[in-house]
Amino acid sequence: MKGIGVSPGIVIGKVLLKEEKKIIIEKKDIINCEDEVKRYKVAMENSKSEIQDIYNNVLKSMGEKEATIFEAHLMILEDPEMLQQIEKKIQDDKVNAEWALKEISEMFIAMFDAMDNEYMKERAADIKDVTARLMKKLLNIEDVNFSQLANEVVIVARDLTPSDTSQIDKKKVLGFITEIGGRTSHSAIMARTLEIPAIVAVKDIASIVKNGDLIVFDGEEGLIYINPEEKIVKLYEEKKEEYNRYQKELDxxxxxxxxxxxxxxxxxxxxxxxxxxxxxxxxxxxxxxxxxxxxxxxxxxxxxxxxxxxxxxxxxxxxxxxxxxxxxxxxxxxxxxxxxxxxxxxxxxxxxxxxxxxxxxxxxxxxxxxxxxxxxxxxxxxxxxxxxxxxxxxxxxxxxxxxxxxxxxxxxxxxxxxxxxxxxxxxxxxxxxxxxxxxxxxxxxxxxxxxxxxxxxxxxxxxxxxxxxxxxxxxxxxxxxxxxxxxxxxxxxxxxxxxxxxxxxxxxxxxxxxxxxxxxxxxxxxxxxxxxxxxxxxxxxxxxxxxxxxxxxxxxxxxxxxxxxxxxxx
Missing domain, CATH: 3.20.20.60 (Phosphoenolpyruvate-binding domains)
Structure with missing residues (x-):
């Protein structure tokens, strides 16, 4: 495959696919409300645990000021008024947790957003963020956090937003490939700033590869190989050594x-x-x-x-x-x-x-x-x-x-x-x-x-x-x-x-x-x-x-x- 090479470097690594999943919330009638409340509470506890981890990491790497937003998110998940209203909605209306969360969160967001106070308006945005995370837990939609990767990966996505690229841990992300973009798209510019090899404008790549596939590419020429033969891997290992030698000459x-x-x-x-x-x-x-x-x-x-x-x-x-x-x-x-x-x-x-x-x-x-x-x-x-x-x-x-x-x-x-x-x-x-x-x-x-x-x-x-x-x-x-x-x-x-x-x-x-x-x-x-x-x-x-x-x-x-x-x- 071939795309537009936008940031140089040779990459050999495993695919991490950023999948785009549309959130569809349907109203469903529930018979066993106790089980539904329990499902909601499990999702809430998982969300709290996730935010706590993010808070700890941001506090350690960036400082108290940057971590404040996640502290606010934790407070929302511990707010008894909103949480009790969601539980009550499930039990009184006999509806699924997703629908109850949608209804109650929208009510709170509208209430805070209507206040003539900047601080309260910010709380509306926080509630929106937190409930979106909670909703994904309920729907089993996993978000990839590019700042918290356990292994070295090659990101493949339809597109990467400026927020996505600004979170990238360059020690873990070997490179990335997107379906859209050009040499001056923001993902391309950020790739060069971060010194991460990247290729853009690769048609349908996100639907062709799957998580864990071996991918090899040249970020300058735009050439891509998916699960290639051993001889291709060996050739690109040699190219990578040659590229590293060239970088040392520039030094x-x-x-x-x-x-x-x-x-x-x-x-x-x-x-x-x-x-x-x-x-x-x-x-x-x-x-x-x-x-x-x-x-x-x-x-x-x-x-x-x-x-x-x-x-x-x-x-x-x-x-x-x-x-x-x-x-x-x-x-x-x-x-x-x-x-x-x-x-x-x-x-x-x-x-x-x-x-x-x-x-x-x-x-x-x-x-x-x-x-x-x-x-x-x-x-x-x-x-x-x-x-x-x-x-x-x-x-x-x-x-x-x-x-x-x-x-x-x-x-x-x-x-x-x-x-x-x-x-x-x-x-x-x-x-x-x-x-x-x-x-x-x-x-x-x-x-x-x-x-x-x-x-x-x-x-x-x-x-x-x-x-x-x-x-x-x-x-x-x-x-x-x-x-x-x-x-x-x-x-x-x-x-x-x-x-x-x-x-x-x-x-x-x-x-x-x-x-x-x-x-x-x-x-x-x-x-x-x-x-x-x-x-x-x-x-x-x-x-x-x-x-x-x-x-x-x-x-x-x-x-x-x-x-x-x-x-x-x-």
Missing amino acids: LLIGKESITTDGIKVELSANIGTPKDLESVLNNDGEGIGLYRSEFLYMDRTSAPTEQEQYEAYKEVAQKMKNKPVVIRTLDVGGDKELDYLNLPSEMNPFLGYRAIRVCLDKVDIFKTQLRAILRASAYGNIKIMFPMISSIEELRAAKAILEEVKNDLHKENIAFNEKLEVGIMIEIPAAAIISDLFAREVDFFSIGTNDLIQYTTAVDRMNEKISHLYNPFHPALLRLVKMVIDNAHKENKWVGMCGEVAGDPKLIPVLIGMGLDEFSMSPISILKARGIIRNISQEKMRDLAQQVVNLPTATEVEKFIEKNINLKN
Whole structure:
């Protein structure tokens, strides 16, 4: 089988299937209510035991603050009022436990949700989480917890959500394969950040394999073998050794400068989602954080993180990077990143809708809380703020005005922050690229987000495997926009980075050097390979080649031209 290889590495391991089971709750008449109550109590005790284990593990690995949510879940399962009403419903109405749980939990959720109190609204979300877990116990639906795996596995799923990938224990997960996705889907990006080999867009793989099957794959080429012959296993064991040798050669570049043969120094930074990703950044000698995806702090929870929680996360990254640049992108949700507690609307075109800066400018309280946390953390390192999905000068000015309000509040409270903190925007919408000369007068830097810029420029949904062949980073229109943005920024003496996946593409790195890109931000696993390429090319020569590239008419011709004229050996 073959899919799209999105994160390199050779994998040989046993399948763990993430099965998608739809929860269907039917009302049934019960004769023996005592047995039904007993069944309900067993499910409840199992749920309590499971949550207690999770609480203990989170307390040990992440701390008391992160474990608080599970403590609240335990309290709900020990609340006599709700539990007695469920038992009473079973006995009085002679119905099955699932139906009683559904009816009573929905009543409590609606009651708490209607209260004009944020704390009580959070309890409604907690009840929803706990009862969903309890319902799965009653229906014998097993959820896989990727942070608590007993053995080494290869995950196979239709898809993995950002929450799924953020829980992955990289010591236990050898790699993963999904049926949908592309090089820029969030599961793919997280795989590279975690340095876990991965393949996406493998049709029907989740219905073909079963738990315990031996699976062998190459995360770069996208080749997959299910229960292969011994000779295939042996071949891939040799490939794995060869890959490990190559990684050791790259390690020799640690501590070396990212500088071209004609003396042009660039910055090789990393994209991260949480402070946990820093280990990989430091191991791969990242020179900064070019994209801190702050939305991961908001995921896998029932309410938005507090100012203090965010401040501590941002501060930790700033301090561990020891004054190297840390670019924090403000909350970027919507599109394929949903947060239940924000009640984002269902939309026909979510990628073109209510997301990113549009949400922040609407939910100002949430935006201000984040900006306060970032500013406070800026006193401990070289933090920069970046606004996502800016399409107009009006949006930028509105965001900056709110930032100034927050700064004034902190001044009044005598809270320290970096007064000279740089403010930039992501260039990921064609409109922003086209008027980048105007934006360059109002910001300190740009970071080009090619994942969405390709999508919006070519009108290709990057999550749609049917048209994935049209999503092409070598498209001349994209390359012309990139060059335009870099030129416009440099005219105003502003620096330009790139945090989309194109920044780590070995074929396009020389072209970007030729265009004058100042900073490349990529998955940590790509940094040393990129350094090897940069140290073997001349910017002056690449400048001429880049000019020829943007004048080519097709993506195919661009790619062939690069392969023919640029030596990519590192």
